[in-house]
Amino acid sequence: MIFERQLKTAAAVALLACGGAVAVQPAPAAAADYAALNAAIVDDYVLPRYAAFAETTAVLESELRRACSDDVLQAEEAAAAYNDAMDAWMAVQHLRFGPAELFLRNERIEFWPDKRGVVGRHLAQMLAEQNPKALEPQTFASGSVAVQGFPALERLMFDSEASTWETPFGCAVSVAIGRNLKDIAAGLLADWQGGEIHYAQVVRSATEGNERYFDAKEASLDFAKSLRGAILLVQDYKLGRPLGEQPESARDTRAESWRSARSLRNVLVNLKAAQALYEVGGDDSFSAQVRQHPQGAELDRVIRAALERLIAAVEAEPASLVAALKAPDGWDRLDAIRTEARQLLELMGGPLSEVLELPMGFNSYDGD
Template identity: 55%
Template structure:
């Protein structure tokens, strides 16, 4: 399990953020909180979800059933855990195409359908060898391919081999998730230690502020991905122009569930899971209290809108005022993104720039 801060340590970290101190000490304390109480627990949850998914698929496929309730529930648990870290595109996530292998999306050219169809048609057991599978097409290795097998299985596929493919995907996701966690907290140079030692300078970061900037960019990335990819692409510019099948995870009817988790995780990153995150640091700066109030209000407004919507974007669009409600959510999130890119960035002197989701 991740090293949770003791009560005394938490008090010390929060005090270091709440009391006058140098900017370097502020950022170092912030990084410690975010690593210990935000990042590591979420990667632990991802690794645990991967193990549960792999075990469920082996058990259900061993009994001859691909889309059994246990496997479906495990799929949703894995997807939930991934949505909570989807925006953390730095460090171990950048290695070995891990993020794309977990979720190859958006797939604008239909690569998943083609590659998955070819895999099922050829039905070569050797292609499912763990090493070969993990080094093959990223399009068939992760959650989108598994979603298709569960909720929109290709016609003509041999059910037994489709089950074998699902088991291979489950094992692959388990390996990727466990590898991510191991690289963050284990070995001679775990990435958590790299961030914690940023104050002294290291090969990855010049100082603690640069490491904090990495987290701030991830915070912005969560909002960019939500507005530009998860809402703009399916909603378009009017109710008559919607393209609901551009939505993320539309086959499993969880497009808005994904967004709900994205926003919850982004807000937790901003607040530091209650242990003194960016919000506390922001309030210490001149004019920062007002910026924090505006950001908190924007998050609250987005949460309220999401709580009133179903998990499925299509189900929301089927409601008489569905498109307008989703467009209002999109506007709220754009306003929140403007607060992060403007007053938040300027007050903390953290230039956010671009990230991996810009321009997708």
């Protein structure tokens, strides 16, 4: 079987460190309980994380208003709230389906990667025009997505050129971004836990089939793709883009959140979110579903070990990718993390996908 060959190969690489080949047992696999998996993820993973995002963005807006009390943004006063809100966003960034797909919410929260410098241009234009009507809630929310979220706010708070924007209008833009993030986060939480959409109920009722899902298995596929998407974000975007193919091609300004010196802090939160998504739910978790398969115990072990090694490796680095690259062997260490993440992706797209009977090979990040 393809699965058996892939798992044997994966077990041989340094990332997995399994210490030998995987025994092939031709026993039948127990059917996955997708309904129980979905309920556990919704209740113990999705809802608490969106609640945290709503709470931290509300605090951020309040702190930005306080930091702008004299019409000049005192960024250091709102920095802690900014980092808390970013942590909460990193914990749900990979959940790109359902309510997150509506109203361009993902792009409005974080327009990144910004390959053409759109954020800087649109923000500079807004600051130059100083049109107060552009900051009215509905107008701002329907305007350029590039200035509505964290990347624009990061520039206002942490950019070395921010002193040129320290004007009353620059302060007003910061507050408008904070309010916008709070409103988007509140909308995400509301759509998941109630209202006309009540997406938590959509996922739970997938067992009987509904307008969104044919069955519970299809709903589980969205979560499986989100799991893989979290690792793909790390490997391809957050490490791949700034590192390049060799040290000479590294471009640290391609990293996410490099101005606020938290590029690798983002990666760490992403990896911990992936680990939690894999393990949440106890006996109903992805991990438990995998162990029901004849070769699942070993596959589960190597996936858990891979996630633990990745997290430990990033924890050993500074929060700033820029700082990490300045170390004599910094590029090599980060490239090793990228390689391990790529190998984990291969496991997820192959053996894990086959064991769970969830074809997670394509994700919304693929091909971006």
